[in-house]
Amino acid sequence: MATLKEVAKKAGVSITTVSRVINGSSKVNGETRERVQKAMIQLDYQPNRVAQRLRASSGQSKLLGLIIPDIQNQFYSNIVRGIEDVTYGHDYAVILCNSDENPNKERFYLEVLKSESVDGIILPPIHQFGEEIESIIELGIPIVCVDRKLMRKKVDTVVIGNEKGGYDAVSHLIEQGHKKIAILTSSLQFSSFDERQKGYERALKENGIEIDKRLIKEGDPRSSETARELTDELLSLDSPPSAIFATNNLMTLGVLESVNKHGMQIPDDISIVGFDDLPWAKAISPPLTTIKQPAYEMGQKAAELFFQRVENPSREPEVVIMEPKLIVRESTAKLVNAQVKDTE
Amino acid sequence: MATLKEVAKKAGVSITTVSRVINGSSKVNGETRERVQKAMIQLDYQPNRVAQRLRASSGQSKLLGLIIPDIQNQFYSNIVRGIEDVTYGHDYAVILCNSDENPNKERFYLEVLKSESVDGIILPPIHQFGEEIESIIELGIPIVCVDRKLMRKKVDTVVIGNEKGGYDAVSHLIEQGHKKIAILTSSLQFSSFDERQKGYERALKENGIEIDKRLIKEGDPRSSETARELTDELLSLDSPPSAIFATNNLMTLGVLESVNKHGMQIPDDISIVGFDDLPWAKAISPPLTTIKQPAYEMGQKAAELFFQRVENPSREPEVVIMEPKLIVRESTAKLVNAQVKDTE
DNA sequence: GTGAAAGCGCTAACAG
DNA sequence: CTGTTAGCGCTTTCAC
Numbered sequence: 109m110a111t112l113k114e115v116a117k118k119a120g121v122s123i124t125t126v127s128r129v130i131n132g133s134s135k136v137n138g139e140t141r142e143r144v145q146k147a148m149i150q151l152d153y154q155p156n157r158v159a160q161r162l163r164a165s166s167g168q169s170k171l172l173g174l175i176i177p178d179i180q181n182q183f184y185s186n187i188v189r190g191i192e193d194v195t196y197g198h199d200y201a202v203i204l205c206n207s208d209e210n211p212n213k214e215r216f217y218l219e220v221l222k223s224e225s226v227d228g229i230i231l232p233p234i235h236q237f238g239e240e241i242e243s244i245i246e247l248g249i250p251i252v253c254v255d256r257k258l259m260r261k262k263v264d265t266v267v268i269g270n271e272k273g274g275y276d277a278v279s280h281l282i283e284q285g286h287k288k289i290a291i292l293t294s295s296l297q298f299s300s301f302d303e304r305q306k307g308y309e310r311a312l313k314e315n316g317i318e319i320d321k322r323l324i325k326e327g328d329p330r331s332s333e334t335a336r337e338l339t340d341e342l343l344s345l346d347s348p349p350s351a352i353f354a355t356n357n358l359m360t361l362g363v364l365e366s367v368n369k370h371g372m373q374i375p376d377d378i379s380i381v382g383f384d385d386l387p388w389a390k391a392i393s394p395p396l397t398t399i400k401q402p403a404y405e406m407g408q409k410a411a412e413l414f415f416q417r418v419e420n421p422s423r424e425p426e427v428v429i430m431e432p433k434l435i436v437r438e439s440t441a442k443l444v445n446a447q448v449k450d451t452e
Numbered sequence: 453m454a455t456l457k458e459v460a461k462k463a464g465v466s467i468t469t470v471s472r473v474i475n476g477s478s479k480v481n482g483e484t485r486e487r488v489q490k491a492m493i494q495l496d497y498q499p500n501r502v503a504q505r506l507r508a509s510s511g512q513s514k515l516l517g518l519i520i521p522d523i524q525n526q527f528y529s530n531i532v533r534g535i536e537d538v539t540y541g542h543d544y545a546v547i548l549c550n551s552d553e554n555p556n557k558e559r560f561y562l563e564v565l566k567s568e569s570v571d572g573i574i575l576p577p578i579h580q581f582g583e584e585i586e587s588i589i590e591l592g593i594p595i596v597c598v599d600r601k602l603m604r605k606k607v608d609t610v611v612i613g614n615e616k617g618g619y620d621a622v623s624h625l626i627e628q629g630h631k632k633i634a635i636l637t638s639s640l641q642f643s644s645f646d647e648r649q650k651g652y653e654r655a656l657k658e659n660g661i662e663i664d665k666r667l668i669k670e671g672d673p674r675s676s677e678t679a680r681e682l683t684d685e686l687l688s689l690d691s692p693p694s695a696i697f698a699t700n701n702l703m704t705l706g707v708l709e710s711v712n713k714h715g716m717q718i719p720d721d722i723s724i725v726g727f728d729d730l731p732w733a734k735a736i737s738p739p740l741t742t743i744k745q746p747a748y749e750m751g752q753k754a755a756e757l758f759f760q761r762v763e764n765p766s767r768e769p770e771v772v773i774m775e776p777k778l779i780v781r782e783s784t785a786k787l788v789n790a791q792v793k794d795t796e
Numbered sequence: 797g798t799g800a801a802a803g804c805g806c807t808a809a810c811a812g
Numbered sequence: 813c814t815g816t817t818a819g820c821g822c823t824t825t826c827a828c
Contacts, residue, residue, distance in 0.1 A: 109566065109591075111821060122799045127823060137797060157567045158506045158513075159821035162804050169502075174548075178533070180748075185529045189522070192550055196557075201564055204518075204548040206536055213540075220545055222453065223501045247453075332731060361735040368737045387676060388732040391705040393712045404524075455805060466815045471807060481813060503805035506820050 110151035119147035130155060157201070161225055166248065167418050170198075172411075173221035175205045175214060175231040178330060183357055183384045183403050184232075187254060190407020191230060198415060200227075207234060209296065209330065215240050222249065228414045232256040236299055250417040254410040257299050262425040264413040266406050270300045273399040273432035274307025274355070277381045280397070280434055281351045282315050284442045286379060288323065290342050290349035292335050292359045295326040304355045304383070323349055327359065335362025343370055343378075350378060351440070357384035360396070379440040394438035402430050454495035463491035474499060501545070505569050510592065511762045514542075516755075517565035519549045519558060519575040522674060527701055527728045527747050528576075531598060534751020535574060542759060544571075551578060553640065553674065559584050566593070572758045576600040580643055594761040598754040601643050606769040608757040610750050614644045617743040617776035618651025618699070621725045624741070624778055625695045626659050628786045630723060632667065634686050634693035636679055636703045639670040648699045648727070667693055671703065679706025687714055687722075694722060695784070701728035704740070723784040738782035746774050 116123040121140060128136050129144040136144075147153075161169040172195055176184045188204065195202055203224060205217035211234050218240050221229055228250035233241055236259040245251050245261055253265040274291075281289050291308045294301035305324070312319055322345060327334035335354065339362060342349055352367075354360040360382035372378050374394055382389060385400035409428055417423060460467040465484060472480050473488040480488075491497075505513040516539055520528045532548065539546055547568060549561035555578050562584050565573055572594035577585055580603040589595050589605055597609040618635075625633050635652045638645035649668070656663055666689060671678035679698065683706060686693055696711075698704040704726035716722050718738055726733060729744035753772055761767060 112823095113821080123822080124799055124801095124824085125797085128798085131823080133823090135797065140797080154563055154567045156506075156569070156821050157564070158502055158569045159804090160823080162500075162502045162506050162806090162820090163822050163824085164804085179523065179529045179536070180526070180533045182524070182526055182529070185523045185526070188548070189524050189550065192523070192548065196550075201547050201549075201568060203545050204532070204536070205545075206533065206540075219498055220501070223498045224545060225500070225502045332735070358731070361731050364735040364737070368735070368739070374737075386732075387702070387705050388730075388736070391676070391708040391712070392732070392736040393708070393718075395712070457805080467806080468808085468815060468817095469813090472814085475807080477807095479813065484813085500805050503820090504807080506804090506822090507806050507808085508820085 110153040111156070115144065115147045115151055115153050118151060119144045166225070167227055167421070169225045169227050170200050171203065171224060171226045172200050172414065173203050173205070173224070173226040173229040175207050175217050175229065177209050177232065178206055179204065181330070181358065182386050183401065186403035187407035190404040191411040194408050194411035194415070209234055211235065218244060227418060228252065230254055230410050230414060233258050236297070250414055252410045252414050254406055255300060264417060264425050265427045266410045266413065266430065267300070268401050268406070268430045268432045270303035270432070271307040273383065274304035275311045276432065276434045277353050277399050278308045278311035280436065281353065281379060281381060281440060282311060282317070284379060284440055286351040287317055288347065288349045289351045289353060290323040290325065292325050292327060292338055292352065292354045292363060294329040294355065296329070301329065301355055308353060329356050329359060332358045332362035332365065335359035336366045339363045339366035351380070352378065353381045355383050357382065357386055374439050375441045376443065381440055385435050390437065397437045397440040398435050400433045400435050406430060454497040455500070459488065459491045459495055459497050462495060463488045510569070511571055511765070513569045513571045514544050515547065515568060515570045516544050516758065517547045517549070517568070517570040517573040519551050519561050519573065521553050521576065522550055523548065525674070525702065526730050527745065530747035531751035534748040535755040538752050538755035538759070553578055555579065562588060571762060572596065574598055574754050574758060577602050580641070594758055596754045596758050598750055599644060608761060608769050609771045610754045610757065610774065611644070612745050612750070612774045612776045614647035614776070615651040615654070617727065618648035619655045620776065620778045621697050621743050622652045622655035624780065625697065625723060625725060625784060626655060626661070628723060628784055630695040631661055632691065632693045633695045633697060634667040634669065636669050636671065636682055636696065636698045636707060638673040638699065640673070645673065645699055652697060673700050673703060676702045676706035676709065679703035680710045683707045683710035695724070696722065697725045699727050701726065701730055718783050719785045720787065725784055729779050734781065741781045741784040742779050744777045744779050750774060
């Protein structure tokens with residue numbers, strides 16, 4: 109790999125001049141410039157990003173850190189893709205880290221990213237009061253929260269209206285005539301799930317339906333397995349729910365599995381609303397009603413906020429709230445007659 | 453962020469000594485060591501990875517590059533996770549790049565990764581004869597191919613037995629009594645899809661079934677949309693297939709969507725075998741028969757090959773072929789009594 | 797316009 | 813055992 113020095117030698121100039129040509133900074137004689145450019149091409153010169161980064165002040169390292177719970181969760185891979193598509197246009201590279209919702213891993217990767225001199229970090233914080241993250245903000249490294257909020261600090265943030273999402277899902281079910289509506293939510297304290305549950309409760313209250321604790325099941329949102337078990341429990345209740353609201357994509361899968369295993373028909377025997385409108389939702393039979401999160405767009409927006417901060421570090425932090433959207437499909441079809449069959 | 457210099461000053465030693473303590477290289481006086489360690493803790497010292505990388509010879513930069521077609525494709529996100537879990541234990545950071553099967557993006561990211569001084573690159577090569585990749589191998593940067601092979605160069609590679617996967621899928625369908633079996637495969641030249649199709653053809657031949665070109669549909673494997681359209685075409689054929697083999701997860705979704713839209717019942721009206729056993733496959737109704745690829749394990753293995761090469765650069769390149777596995781579920785259930793409406 | 801030189805933070809000879 | 817010194821490849825004063 110060619111270096112500045114070699115290019116300089118070949119072009120018969122100093123390395124400073126070559127650097128100037130590359131960065132297009134101060135004026136360089138047209139002829140000299142051409143000679144340098146020719147040498148760069150001949151040697152197939154590519155600047156060494158590591159050296160640039162070591163030398164550069166913050167905000168110029170062209171490296172962005174991402175810490176997500178799990179790239180295998182498609183909701184997050186959609187966010188990551190949205191981010192990456194924006195960084196691509198800015199000539200940034202992206203370091204990817206999986207935290208597994210484990211605060212120790214989060215802390216570990218935060219240290220790694222600091223030590224890698226990233227220009228910023230995008231993440232859904234595991235804790236609403238993450239001290240490590242707060243201290244990084246203090247250090248002046250731009251942080252953008254996505255999917256979840258940080259409570260004590262003002263930070264650039266992209267979330268969806270989770271309360272509204274939960275409210276819309278359950279209101280829709282109520283409209284279809286349901287009264288016994290169960291919810292599968294997270295046993296861990298994430299702002300997103302808390303809010304979805306609040307929306308669930310508000311929809312019930314507003315419609316004069318009493319909240320039945322037996323219909324509220326909490327489990328690990330990373331595991332469709334627990335969701336399946338919890339659904340098994342729900343279905344074997346004395347008076348089981350006629351509808352289930354699953355608050356993320358993995359839990360939705362567990363619900364579907366349990367329902368199918370019990371030989372129940374959707375929506376005839378039970379209605380389902382999922383969260384996250386992933387590609388399989390509309391491909392399955394019957395197609396699934398979901399609350400769609402604009403994950404890809406959330407990623408894009410988060411990356412944009414990051415670049416805005418790089419350009420203007422003193423800008424006021426911004427909180428962007430995106431709209432969740434109810435996508436009605438047949439898994440919550442109203443049972444007007446005995447049977448509503450799915451034909452196009 | 454504290455530096456070596458500051459630690460040295462605080463501990464009253466030279467930076468070399470501090471460096472020695474960190475790297476545990478040559479012997480340092482016990483007392484001195486303690487003093488240094490205390491200073492490191494007090495200052496919350498973390499070595500600067502960028503500086504280490506600039507200084508380090510190749511194989512020590514603690515950075516690994518990944519270029520995958522699309523992280524939104526869950527097959528690849530599973531691979532990525534397998535890789536990441538192995539690198540985590542080696543204190544490596546991972547740079548993630550999406551190529552979209554676009555050779556220009558691949559080339560671009562290859563340059564970026566070179567310029568980032570990565571210790572190696574793991575990727576499914578877009579072309580079986582990728583010159584850029586070959587030249588990188590020549591440079592001595594370890595490359596590990598995963599999911600797809602490189603033809604002209606000997607490289608560490610992890611693939612599955614794709615031909616066998618295709619063969620098993622189709623043999624299974626034949627066993628269930630099917631004779632008109634369609635395949636949805638890639639219109640682009642990837643070794644993996646080519647081989648799956650070869651397996652399809654061999655299974656037919658060995659069972660004395662003539663290959664019917666009208667039942668072989670080629671489309672973009674990144675798009676469930678085209679798969680849906682191609683399935684529409686298949687289903688409107690004069691004598692439509694009684695079974696469809698979809699050669700990746702996205703195409704499978706397209707098939708399902710089309711079949712459902714046509715109001716056909718699986719497996720009564722048509723049988724389906726998919727590729728990639730993703731979480732939704734067993735959650736849908738009826739559960740989907742698939743060829744399971746051990747994607748996560750492929751990622752792990754690829755990362756292990758990389759680390760083996762870092763340890764021993766002169767080792768012979770190794771090609772690991774993992775087993776695809778037929779997972780039989782109800783989407784290909786034999787229609788015992790009913791009419792196997794398979795054009796006799 | 798152009799170049800010499802300092803230095804980002806670190807490791808690795810080479811002395812002592 | 814420990815310190816001095818020379819860079820890794822680059823950008824950026826500061827002179828000329």
